[in-house]
Amino acid sequence: xxxxxxxxxxxxxxxxxxxxxxxxxxxxxxxxxxxxxxxxxxxxxxxxxxxxxxxxxxxxxxxxxxxxxxxxxxxxxxxxxxxxxxxxxxxxxxxxxxxxxxxxxxxxxxxxxxxxxxxxxxxxxxxxxxxxxxxxxxxxxxxxxxxxxxxxxxxxxxxxxxxxxxxxxxxxxxxxxxxxxxxxxxxxxxxxxxxxxxxxxxxxxxxxxxxxxxxxxxxxxxxxxxxxxxxxxxxxxxxxxxxxxxxxxxxxxxxxxxxxxxxxxxxxxxxxxxxxxxxxxxxxxxxxxxxxxxxxxxx
Amino acid sequence: xxxxxxxxxxxxxxxxxxxxxxxxxxxxxxxxxxxxxxxxxxxxxxxxxxxxxxxxxxxxxxxxxxxxxxxxxxxxxxxxxxxxxxxxxxxxxxxxxxxxxxxxxxxxxxxxxxxxxxxxxxxxxxxxxxxxxxxxxxxxxxxxxxxxxxxxxxxxxxxxxxxxxxxxxxxxxxxxxxxxxxxxxxxxxxxxxxxxxxxxxxxxxxxxxxxxxxxxxxxxxxxxxxxxxxxxxxxxxxxxxxxxxxxxxxxxxxxxxxxxxxxxxxxxxxxxxxxxxxxxxxxxxxxxxxxxxxxxxxxxxxxxxxxxxxxxxxxxxxxxxxxxxxxxxxxxxxxxxxxxxxxxxx
Numbered sequence: 001x002x003x004x005x006x007x008x009x010x011x012x013x014x015x016x017x018x019x020x021x022x023x024x025x026x027x028x029x030x031x032x033x034x035x036x037x038x039x040x041x042x043x044x045x046x047x048x049x050x051x052x053x054x055x056x057x058x059x060x061x062x063x064x065x066x067x068x069x070x071x072x073x074x075x076x077x078x079x080x081x082x083x084x085x086x087x088x089x090x091x092x093x094x095x096x097x098x099x100x101x102x103x104x105x106x107x108x109x110x111x112x113x114x115x116x117x118x119x120x121x122x123x124x125x126x127x128x129x130x131x132x133x134x135x136x137x138x139x140x141x142x143x144x145x146x147x148x149x150x151x152x153x154x155x156x157x158x159x160x161x162x163x164x165x166x167x168x169x170x171x172x173x174x175x176x177x178x179x180x181x182x183x184x185x186x187x188x189x190x191x192x193x194x195x196x197x198x199x200x201x202x203x204x205x206x207x208x209x210x211x212x213x214x215x216x217x218x219x220x221x222x223x224x225x226x227x228x229x230x231x232x233x234x235x236x237x238x239x240x241x242x243x244x245x246x247x248x249x250x251x252x253x254x255x256x257x258x259x260x261x262x263x264x265x266x267x268x269x270x271x272x273x274x275x276x277x278x279x280x281x282x283x284x285x286x287x288x289x290x291x292x293x294x295x296x297x298x299x
Numbered sequence: 300x301x302x303x304x305x306x307x308x309x310x311x312x313x314x315x316x317x318x319x320x321x322x323x324x325x326x327x328x329x330x331x332x333x334x335x336x337x338x339x340x341x342x343x344x345x346x347x348x349x350x351x352x353x354x355x356x357x358x359x360x361x362x363x364x365x366x367x368x369x370x371x372x373x374x375x376x377x378x379x380x381x382x383x384x385x386x387x388x389x390x391x392x393x394x395x396x397x398x399x400x401x402x403x404x405x406x407x408x409x410x411x412x413x414x415x416x417x418x419x420x421x422x423x424x425x426x427x428x429x430x431x432x433x434x435x436x437x438x439x440x441x442x443x444x445x446x447x448x449x450x451x452x453x454x455x456x457x458x459x460x461x462x463x464x465x466x467x468x469x470x471x472x473x474x475x476x477x478x479x480x481x482x483x484x485x486x487x488x489x490x491x492x493x494x495x496x497x498x499x500x501x502x503x504x505x506x507x508x509x510x511x512x513x514x515x516x517x518x519x520x521x522x523x524x525x526x527x528x529x530x531x532x533x534x535x536x537x538x539x540x541x542x543x544x545x546x547x548x549x550x551x552x553x554x555x556x557x558x559x560x561x562x563x564x565x566x567x568x569x570x571x572x573x574x575x576x577x578x579x580x581x582x583x584x585x586x587x588x589x590x591x592x593x594x595x596x597x598x599x600x601x602x603x604x605x606x607x608x609x610x611x612x613x614x615x616x617x618x619x620x621x622x623x624x625x626x627x628x629x630x631x632x633x634x635x636x637x638x639x640x641x642x643x644x645x
Contacts (some may be wrong), residue, residue: 022415029412036405037398114457115393117355118413120382295376298357 026119030127038135039139040097043137045094051145056082074155079236082147083165088229091173091202094139098132099180100197101190103293108189112298122292129286133177140169161236166275168232175225175278176201178285185289186296201226213265220266224278225271234268243267305332308465309354310373310498314363316349316520323349325520326363331498336491338507338514339500342628346520347500348393351469354389354498356381386414389463391471395454399443403453406442407460414461426524428456431486447474455483459490466490468499472506484510504624516627523627532620539622540586540595545608551577556586561605562586565597583611 024105035042060081064070073076103125106112115124151158179200183193205226212221220243221227231239245265270279309331313403316324324346331337339347354365356376365376367384376384397406404425411421418628429435432452437445445453451474458466471487487497488510501507507514508528515525524531548554558575566574567589574587588594595614602609 025415028411029409033349033405033409037401040400110393110396110400113352113355113357114390114397114410114454115384116357117388117390118410245547297359298352 011066013161023123026123027127027130030119030124031131034128034131037133040133041097042138043133045097046142048090048093048097049139049143050146053082053143053150056147058085073159074151074157075161076235077154077160078147078151078159078165079233080227082143083233083236086224087143087232088172089168090143091140091176091229092198094136095173095176095180096194096197098136099177100184100193102128102132103184103289103296104187104190104193107296107298110298116298117278121229122290125290127294129181130204133174136173136177137170141166141174144169154297159236161238164235165232168235171275172229172232172236175258175281175285177229178289180223182285182289182292183291208214220269220273222269222273225281227266227279228274230266230268230273231271239268239271243270305334306368307331307373308333308368309498310366311350311354312364312366314350314353314365315361316346316353316358317361320593322520324360325354327517327520327522328363329515329522329525331496333496334491334494335512336487336497337498337508338511339498339517340502340504340507340514340624341500341517342502343518345372345502345517347502347517349508349520350498350517351390351392351467351498354388354467355392356385357392362429373570376470387464389461389466391454391458391468393469393551394473395450395457397442397450397453397588402439402441403434403456404438407457411460416461424458424460424462428459432456432482448479449490451475452479452483455486463495466498467477470499470502472501475591482508494600504621508620516624518628531623540588540598540616540623541581541611541613542584542586542602542609543582544584547582558586558607560583561601561607562598565594565601567591567594 058120060077071080079133106115144162148158148162151162180193182199183196183200184190187193187196205224209227212219243266245267268274307330309329311329314324314327315322322435327346327350329337339350341347349358353360354376356378358363359378366373367376367388368374369384374380374384404422406500408421409424411424412418416424426435429438432455434449435457437449442450442453451471455468455471458468468487472483475483484506487499489496491510493593499507511528513525513527514531516523542558555575555577557614559573563574566587568574568587574621576585577583577584586598588598595612597614599609602612
C-alpha cells in the first residue's frame with residue numbers, strides 16, 4: 001500500500017506552476033491560515049466584546065438605579081451607554097489584539113526563517129492584514145449587533161443612523177489597526193508593540209489634544225488619530241453644525257464674568273474631514289509598515 | 300568524484316556580510332553543481348547560517364552576489380526575482396521555530412499551498428513525509444508539545460513539502476539522537492539519488508564526511524578549503540600513516556629508531572623532523588608521509604621485507620580529515636588576531 005522511501009522522495013508530480021494566480025493563491029492561503037492561527041484570539045475578542053457590552057449595560061443599570069434622568073430616546077441611549085469613550089477604547093483593545101504580533105512575532109520567535117523564503121513579504125503582509133483586519137471588524141460588528149438588539153428591546157426601535165456609526169467605527173478601526181501594524185513592523189517584541197500602541201492612543205494623542213486646547217490653538221486637530229473617534233458617536237444625531245466649543249480657559253468665581261483667553265475643544269470632525277483624514281492616516285501607516293517590513297532582515 | 304562536467308546551479312560570488320564592524324562572511328565564493336551534496340563545514344560562529352540566510356535572501360549581502368540557474372540561465376538573485384528563483388528551493392534555516400499552537404498538518408498544508416503543490420495531493424504528501432521522519436502519530440498534535448528533535452525533523456519535512464529540486468539545510472541533524480541522525484543521513488542520500496541537490500551545513504565532520512561529494516570548510520567567515528572528499532583526504536593523508544605491530548616490544552624507543560631507519564627514505568618527505576611517533580593511547584606508531592598511494596605501498600613492502608610483524612597498516616579516514624579540519628581552522632585563528640588587532644575588532 002505505502003510508497004517506499006525512495007518513491008516518496010522521487011515523487012515526481014506535475015511541477016507546480018500556478019502562474020498569474022500565484023498572488024491570489026498565496027494571499028488566499030495566508031488569509032485562511034491566519035484565521036486558523038488566530039482562532040483563540042477570535043474567541044477571546046468575542047469575550048472582550050461581550051464584556052464591553054456588559055459594561056455598558058451595567059453602567060446603565062446603575063444609572064437607572066440612582067434615578068438619574070432617563071435617556072429621552074434610543075439615539076441618546078445608544079450614544080450615552082455604548083458609543084462614547086467605551087467604544088474607542090474597545091476598538092483600541094481589539095486592534096492591538098489582532099495587530100500587535102502581525103510582524104514582530106516572526107522576528108522575535110524566528111518563525112520567519114521558515115516562512116519568508118516561501119512567500120514574498122508583500123503577499124504575506126496583504127494576506128495577514130486583510131485577515132486580521134476583518135477579524136477585528138467582526139468583533140465590532142458583533143458589538144453593534146448586541147447594542148442594536150438591546151436598544152430595540154428597550155425602545156422598540158433603533159436609530160437608523162447607527163449604521164453610519166458602524167461604518168465610521170469600521171473606518172476608524174482601519175486607522176487604529178494600521179497604527180498598531182506600523183509599530184509591529186519595526187518593534188522587536190509583540191509585548192512592546194502592545195504597550196507602545198496603548199501609550200500612544202491613550203496618552204500621547206490625548207495629551208496633545210489637551211495641550212492644543214490649553215494653548216488656545218484653533219486649528220482642527222486632524223493629525224490626532226483619536227479625534228476621529230468622536231464622529232462614531234456624534235453621527236447618531238447627525239453631524240452637528242457647530243463642531244467645536246470655545247470656552248474661557250480661566251474660570252472666575254461663580255457669578256463673575258470670565259475675561260481672558262479662550263480655548264477650543266473640538267467636538268467632531270466633518271464627514272469629509274474624517275473620511276480624508278482616516279484614509280490618509282491609514283494609507284501612510286500601511287505603506288510605511290510594508291516598507292519597513294520589506295527592508296527588515298532576520299537576526 | 301567527477302564534478303567538472305556537471306552544471307552549476309548556484310554560484311556564490313565574493314559573498315560578504317558585515318554586522319557593523321564584525322564580518323560574519325568574508326568574500327565567500329562557491330559553486331554548487333546539480334545532483335551534488337555540498338557541505339559547509341565549520342565551527343560554531345563560522346558564518347554558516349549567515350551564508351544560508353543570504354541564499355534564502357533573509358539577509359542581504361553587504362557585498363557579493365548569489366547566482367541561481369533558472370531555465371538554463373544563471374540569474375542574479377535580488378528582491379525583485381527572489382520569488383521566482385527561490386521557488387524550487389527548500390530551506391531549513393537554523394533550529395526551526397513553528398507556531399506552537401498550530402499542528403504540523405495545518406502548517407505544512409499552508410507551506411505546500413504557498414509553493415503551489417497540487418491542493419488535492421497535499422494531505423497524502425504530508426502523511427508520507429511525516430511517516431518518513433517517524434512523526435505519523437503527531438500530525439494533528441500541537442507543535443508546542445514537540446521535543447527539539449521532533450521540531451528538527453518537522454523542519455526537514457517543511458523544506459521538502461513542495462518537492463523542491465534543491466535543498467538548503469542548515470545543521471539538519473542538530474538535536475537528533477544517533478538513530479535520528481543516521482535516518483536523516485539516509486534520507487539525504489536518497490534525495491541525492493533522486494536527483495536533488497543538497498547544500499547543508501554542519502559543525503560535525505563525521506556527519507558530512509559520510510555523505511558529501513564536496514566539502515567547503517569555513518572559519519571566521521572565510522573559506523579555507525573547498526574540494527572533493529578524495530582531494531581533501533589526499534591533503535589530510537600527508538599527515539599520518541598508522542602502523543600497529545603484532546606484538547609491542549618492551550623497548551619502544553628502539554623500534555622507533557628502527558622504523559625511522561627503514562621508512563625515512565621512502566616517505567617522500569624532506570629530511571628534518573622525526574617522522575615516526577608512538578601513540579600511547581592507541582598503541583600504534585604514526586608515520587608522516589607524502590600521502591601518495593605508491594609511498595604507502597613502498598613502506599608496507601619494506602616493513603615486510605624487514606620482518607616487521609605488521610598487524611594493521613592504515614590511514615584512518617576520519618582522523619586524518621579531522622586533523623586537516625583542525626589544522627585549517629587553527630591556521631585561520633592564528634592569523635586572524637593579527638588582523639583584528641589592527642581593525643579593533645574583539
